[in-house]
Amino acid sequence: MPHTDVYKRDIYKNSCLAFKTVTDDFRSTWHAHPEFEIVYIESGFGCLHYGKQQHIYQKGDIFVLGPWVPHEFLEKSKNHHSISLLFNNDFIIPGFLDCELAQEIKAFLNKARMGLVFNAKMEQSETDIIKLVLSQSGLDRAIHLLFLLRKFSEQPVSQVLSNTPEEQCCSKTFAKLQDILAFIHKNAYRKLLLDEVATQFYMSRNHLSRFFTENTGFSFSQYLLKLRIERASELLLKSTKPITHVSEESGFDSISSFNRSFLREKGLSPREFRKQLKNT
Template sequence: MTITSLPNILRFGSISEPLWIEFDRRIGYHSMDTTHYHRSYEFFYLYSGERKFFIRDSVYPIQSGDLILVNTNDVHRTSELSQPNHERIVLHYDLPFFDGLSQEETQLLLSPFASAHPIIKLNLQERMQLESLFESLLRELHECPPGYQLHVRNTAVELLLFTARHVQRRKVQPGSELELTPVQQKITDIVRHINQHFREPLLLDDLAKRFFISKGHLSRVFKEVTGFGFSQYINITRIKEAELLLKETDWSITQISEHCGFENFSHFGKMFKELSGLPPRAYRKLEQHKING
């Protein structure tokens, strides 16, 4: 079996399960149309094509053979570069996937996600090893022989083990410190400022003056570089913090709204439901239910 013989879409599991896998062959230009962060660890491999990958506070051009590791709750987004068409496989690991493993084993498998360099550049031999594992996994998903779920789970562990050993052998990946263009560096600095000061008022005019860039140009290049609108990214950053506070504190929803930088409570409620899928009160109740069983 070769990857070209596969259907355009293969799926395993769902976002609510410990392991969720997506294979997609996308024709034409494609950008993610939704905000994107999740509690699962994401293992993204680009089989073919090229993409622009925004993660944490930087943007990276990626090519076929690149592996991207997205830590839990990292804001990220992919969008097109100059060429259409791409194939990619994504595995999402939620913490229950590691139940039954020792703490040391889990730490080893998850260690690459804590790296300061989310992009791993593989040489040809390493790429062939990784793609052999992917092809075995995808063949099982396509043909569904008896016990295929067991094979898929075991291969998902093998992929993490391969990556953890790779990162340990090569502490700093050659090429992982990609040189940013002046515009990309400027937007990276602005994103870092937002991440540090999201509890304060953040106006486009003020940041444009602070970073010596026109308001219109900032708005345009922020979207081009990150894939997010300026206000959209600020709202995502604030709502991520609100989710954490709803889970880990007994603060009132009004307190949380104000602490996260929302001056208007109704706007907070609207944004929270839009980005999290539930109103704040329902979200807190659901998370407490998960904790209490």
Template sequence: MKLMFEKVLPTENCSWRYWLYEIEELPFNFHYHPEYEIVLTLNSHGQRYVGDSIENYDDLDLTLIGPHLPHTWCSSQSILGQPQKVYVAQIPVAWLEQLTNMTDLKSLKPLLQLSRRGIVFSKKVAKESATIFKRMKSKSPSERFIGLLAILQLMHDDPKSQVLSSSGYNIAITSDPSTDKLDKIIHYLHEHYTRNLKAEDLAQLVYMSTNHFHRFIKQRTEQTFTELVNQLRISKACSLLINSSMPITTISDNCGFNNISNFNRRFIQFKRMTPSKFRKLYLTRILSS
């Protein structure tokens, strides 16, 4: 699969695009576009891919994605029948950067610069932004514009925001052969994570020596190959723990772990709790909300 280009059309009577997706699951669709994008994901749990960052996410996930930065979210089907919601604001580069040339808004420039590596924000700011996004649905274009500025200001003021992609990842590499190889590796892992994955096989897939492959993965993802695979498998396991009543041993097998002891050890490594405790805590939170 190739990295996909997305054509963005503004909302009617607006200079930018506001949209709400309500869907059963978020498919893996690694793509990019020339616009800045604010993404708020609700009632969803899975993995977020931004540039060379691969992280687990859950409810109230708010990010700012810079122009041409490859990204996607991937989740399982809706939890207890609740639709997953994704609020999106896609803003043309020239429009937003011209806006921040105004003296009043120059303080937003560093935020836009950092967004070229992707930024994730705190739950507090995500919750406040969710309130604004929900109000936008019934508002006029001018009121939506004011809401957009309010969200950008919340992002600017968030002391707990975190940059996602590594400092070595930049827009220039989105069209070089190395990025194509990383995309190919990520897609392969996502489609074959249940198998016995070997670095040697992936190295052959992208025409690298095994040693070069290990260095490449570490440089581009800041994780070892084993860590990358385990993170993906644990994320898939979390989705099954939440969205099914499968026994934990079955989930372990379905997610590519060779034995339950290894699964439990890796789960605790990534989630700081056992699979059974994770299932209990998450379902308790959903039922009480």
């Protein structure tokens, strides 16, 4: 199934959302949500942006992501298979994590707020449990998720994604960020200046610039360029449009600027990039 915008879904407190993504053209939007998220990469490789950090992922990696931390997965292999599990503290019953029997899981989830990575060398049993959580529903799903978290708490972590949980957005900050990002995504492929975005959201240019960088890890110009290069890459791969048309439709004001930016970001000229991908 194609990726769904998770942050638009309602997840009840006493439940766990589980879904599988299988696609050759995967790109999640920059988003956050109040739930923890477990993502198991069954196949494919790419880059996870998590708060201000980046992590190259590969087949077999398992991520446990904290609530309200903006993130996105950028698939590079054109062969993405993953399983995602979303849940909050009260996925069993309210206050469950405060009881004595759940202290190990509570400690694990407190650590997971900073983002954790388990690598492909993890025991097969953990990935089997993730698949079980996906296939079950109701109480059975909750029980298997509980068992999975207990197993995680006993395993060595290969990497902590963030040194502090300070990258987490409060819901109000994230709502504003989502509105700004939606506006940028909608208008990225025309002439778009920071001043226009600042005016749109009743912010000063400097305030918006600081807000944007603090909450995405990118400057406004870096993020805009990133969107335009990815749009150009998609057009080069999926269409036969002349490179000058690709440049214009991706928001670049000149072919020379496009060629220079694309070469710097991708390590290949647009022509070389198209030729290489068509031959693979």
